[in-house]
Amino acid sequence: MCGIVGYAGRRPGKPIILDGLRRLEYRGYDSAGIVLIEDGVLQTTRAVGNLDALYAAAGANGSQATVGLGHTRWATHGRPNHENAHPHDDCSGRVSIVLNGIVENYKELRAELGARGHVFKSETDAEVVAHLIEEHIGDGLTAAVRATLASLDGHYAFCALSADEPGIVVGTRDECPLVVGVGEGEMFFASAIPAFLTHTSTIIALEDGDVVTLRAEGAQICDVAGQPLVREQTVVPWDDDAAEKGGYETFMLKEIHEQPAALRDTLAGRLREDGVVDLSEVGLDDEMLRRLRRIFIVACGTSYHAGLIVSYAIEQLARVPVQIDVASEFRYREPVFGADTLVIGITQSGETADTLAAMRLARAAGSPVLAVTNLMGSQATREADYVLYTRAGLEIGVAATKTHTAQVAALLLLALRLAWARGVMPEAELKRLGHELRAVPEQVEQLLARPSAIEEIARRYHDERFFLYLGRGMGFAVCLEGALKLKEISYIPTEAYAAGEMKHGPIALLDKESPVVVVADDSPVFPKLVSNIEEVRARGADVIAVATDGNEAIGELSRDVLWVPKCDHHLAPILTVIPLQLLAYHIAGMKGLNVDQPRNLAKTVTVE
Ligand code: AGP
Numbered sequence: 001m002c003g004i005v006g007y008a009g010r011r012p013g014k015p016i017i018l019d020g021l022r023r024l025e026y027r028g029y030d031s032a033g034i035v036l037i038e039d040g041v042l043q044t045t046r047a048v049g050n051l052d053a054l055y056a057a058a059g060a061n062g063s064q065a066t067v068g069l070g071h072t073r074w075a076t077h078g079r080p081n082h083e084n085a086h087p088h089d090d091c092s093g094r095v096s097i098v099l100n101g102i103v104e105n106y107k108e109l110r111a112e113l114g115a116r117g118h119v120f121k122s123e124t125d126a127e128v129v130a131h132l133i134e135e136h137i138g139d140g141l142t143a144a145v146r147a148t149l150a151s152l153d154g155h156y157a158f159c160a161l162s163a164d165e166p167g168i169v170v171g172t173r174d175e176c177p178l179v180v181g182v183g184e185g186e187m188f189f190a191s192a193i194p195a196f197l198t199h200t201s202t203i204i205a206l207e208d209g210d211v212v213t214l215r216a217e218g219a220q221i222c223d224v225a226g227q228p229l230v231r232e233q234t235v236v237p238w239d240d241d242a243a244e245k246g247g248y249e250t251f252m253l254k255e256i257h258e259q260p261a262a263l264r265d266t267l268a269g270r271l272r273e274d275g276v277v278d279l280s281e282v283g284l285d286d287e288m289l290r291r292l293r294r295i296f297i298v299a300c301g302t303s304y305h306a307g308l309i310v311s312y313a314i315e316q317l318a319r320v321p322v323q324i325d326v327a328s329e330f331r332y333r334e335p336v337f338g339a340d341t342l343v344i345g346i347t348q349s350g351e352t353a354d355t356l357a358a359m360r361l362a363r364a365a366g367s368p369v370l371a372v373t374n375l376m377g378s379q380a381t382r383e384a385d386y387v388l389y390t391r392a393g394l395e396i397g398v399a400a401t402k403t404h405t406a407q408v409a410a411l412l413l414l415a416l417r418l419a420w421a422r423g424v425m426p427e428a429e430l431k432r433l434g435h436e437l438r439a440v441p442e443q444v445e446q447l448l449a450r451p452s453a454i455e456e457i458a459r460r461y462h463d464e465r466f467f468l469y470l471g472r473g474m475g476f477a478v479c480l481e482g483a484l485k486l487k488e489i490s491y492i493p494t495e496a497y498a499a500g501e502m503k504h505g506p507i508a509l510l511d512k513e514s515p516v517v518v519v520a521d522d523s524p525v526f527p528k529l530v531s532n533i534e535e536v537r538a539r540g541a542d543v544i545a546v547a548t549d550g551n552e553a554i555g556e557l558s559r560d561v562l563w564v565p566k567c568d569h570h571l572a573p574i575l576t577v578i579p580l581q582l583l584a585y586h587i588a589g590m591k592g593l594n595v596d597q598p599r600n601l602a603k604t605v606t607v608e
Helices: 013-027 051-058 106-115 125-138 140-151 251-257 259-267 286-291 301-318 353-364 402-423 427-449 454-461 472-491 499-504 525-540 553-555 573-590
Strands: 003-008 030-036 043-049 066-074 095-103 153-162 169-174 179-182 187-190 202-205 211-215 219-223 233-237 294-299 322-327 342-347 369-375 385-388 467-471 494-498 516-520 543-548 560-564
Touching: 003 013, 003 169, 003 211, 003 342, 003 525, 013 030, 013 051, 013 066, 013 385, 013 499, 030 051, 030 095, 030 427, 066 169, 095 125, 095 516, 106 211, 125 140, 125 153, 140 153, 140 169, 140 211, 140 219, 169 187, 179 219, 187 211, 211 494, 233 251, 251 525, 251 573, 259 342, 259 427, 286 402, 294 301, 301 322, 301 342, 301 353, 301 402, 322 342, 342 353, 342 402, 353 369, 369 402, 385 402, 402 427, 402 573, 427 573, 454 560, 467 472, 467 499, 467 525, 472 494, 472 516, 499 525, 499 573, 516 525, 516 573, 525 543, 525 553, 543 553, 543 573, 560 573
Parallel strands: 294 322, 294 342, 342 369, 369 385, 467 494, 467 516, 516 543, 543 560
Antiparallel strands: 003 066, 003 187, 030 043, 030 066, 095 153, 153 169, 169 211, 179 187, 179 202, 202 233, 211 219
16 A cells, blocks of 8 residues: 655665655555665655655755655554654664555564663554664664564565665565566666656566665565575566556546557457457366356455456356455455365455455465456465456556456456356357457447537536445446445445345435436346336436447436447446446546545555
8 A cells, every 4th residue: 555665776866766656656645755865864754645745845856865765655553644654763763664564563562662762753563663673783784674574473565774874775575565676777666666667667576575685786685584585587568658647637537548458458369269268378277167166256346346247247158156255354254165166356456455365365275266467476466376467557546447347358258268168158159249348449449439428417416415326237236336436536425226126225315416327238137227217216316327329218217328339238347337437537526636546545455
């Protein structure tokens, strides 16, 4: 959730670190800080609020320091105030650290350190790390970091500086991301690659327990016992434009419009000419798919909604029972695993703590685990036996959009291959679906290019205090996603309900002031939805329907219709969610809110 940037080079580090933090701001934005080694002294600046506050406090330039650290915070332990903002230093002010994650035993450590005379300036768990390093600093910073690891429980990545060794930054990770960037005469640490992508795309992915000493000349890596390690360098195929808005007002709008490309890339090479899905790159062979008796899907938030959408498709097409749960519930409900149960963990970031824990649990119990993730080399890929990548490119807006539709597309490929392997559907029918899926990116492109009433609808309703979303089947799962989008960026309370359940309670919420969004694409449950829409209209509420081109019935039932192109109903969720993303976007915009950085949220949730 927090973002770390470290720099050791020959250029002034301050603008490089601040720019890196700007690119990581999506990870957390309640406070930020920077520390530089200036003439053998640590100079620290912290600020509360987003990075603008740190820029104002620190100024972008004016320092010749070539080594330093930066941090953008999403508070876990301790309120977002000046004292709790990172970097944190030791008693002497000669050691400074930035940390992402949680030190679970910090209370015990604080008490022990306090008894030995250490004085704390913040309420954070992270500060103990600076004080522990201080106790070992006589052996040098790298050795002190190694010694400190022995005392820590939890999941974290941290980097440290010592004023007595002004040419180095030392970093380490344990179940939280930290990657090294290899430049020419300069080296970087970052929680995520975009932080240094302007300077280099050559990276070193680290393993848990690696202790890395960065100098301008390169990185030395050892294990906790000090044994040297060799880690490969790789070049990531991302260009720096991904971290820019490219002419759009916001990252979210840019990412909504990147969906055709994200879908094309996700499908590329996985659909044969004849429409048959080929997932051989994932390593899931047909024999294994045939033997499966059950599938568990675990995920959080928007990724959970992608899983829910495709759980319908998997059962309907491949006839395998699917259970789906949010990861934070699943991991504690003592699920019954088996070797014939495939567990699918969906996480765009590959870092979500609950999803990772659920996957770990499944693997330990002997179930094969498939990760569906957008981030190469992320933690999820290490917790899984198989990896199915979405190829949506970097997503910076906190509200997930293109990664969601890419997840649905990738999982639909899996559903089709499962059905193929199990021989439960006519081959011609599966090929037809494969061809239709290939056409979806083009349909999304057309949809995004169409004139639409969305802005007008947003203008009419942006001051309403409640929105209800209704759908059935996959349309219900799309409603959950649409409702989440609206609540997370506009702060308007929303409820998404299975339309058939409405009369069992939520109908009491309806009045003339509560617009009802209905996902009513052409699916076998459409006739059932019609009666639910009539029930809504009878209570005087306005209906905004998302419907398939050419559906004449819906026009008479709804005040507004947001049309989507025709496709097989199993694929429709990729299209029907797009008007809902845009509706949320425009409503939030009309309320004057920052859609890329909604309050209290972070893009990646690396804590439980
Ligand atoms: C999406 O708009 C949310 N911000 C959030 O629900 C997100 O989908 C969730 O935190 C899961 O993230 P992941 O896909 O990186 O695991």
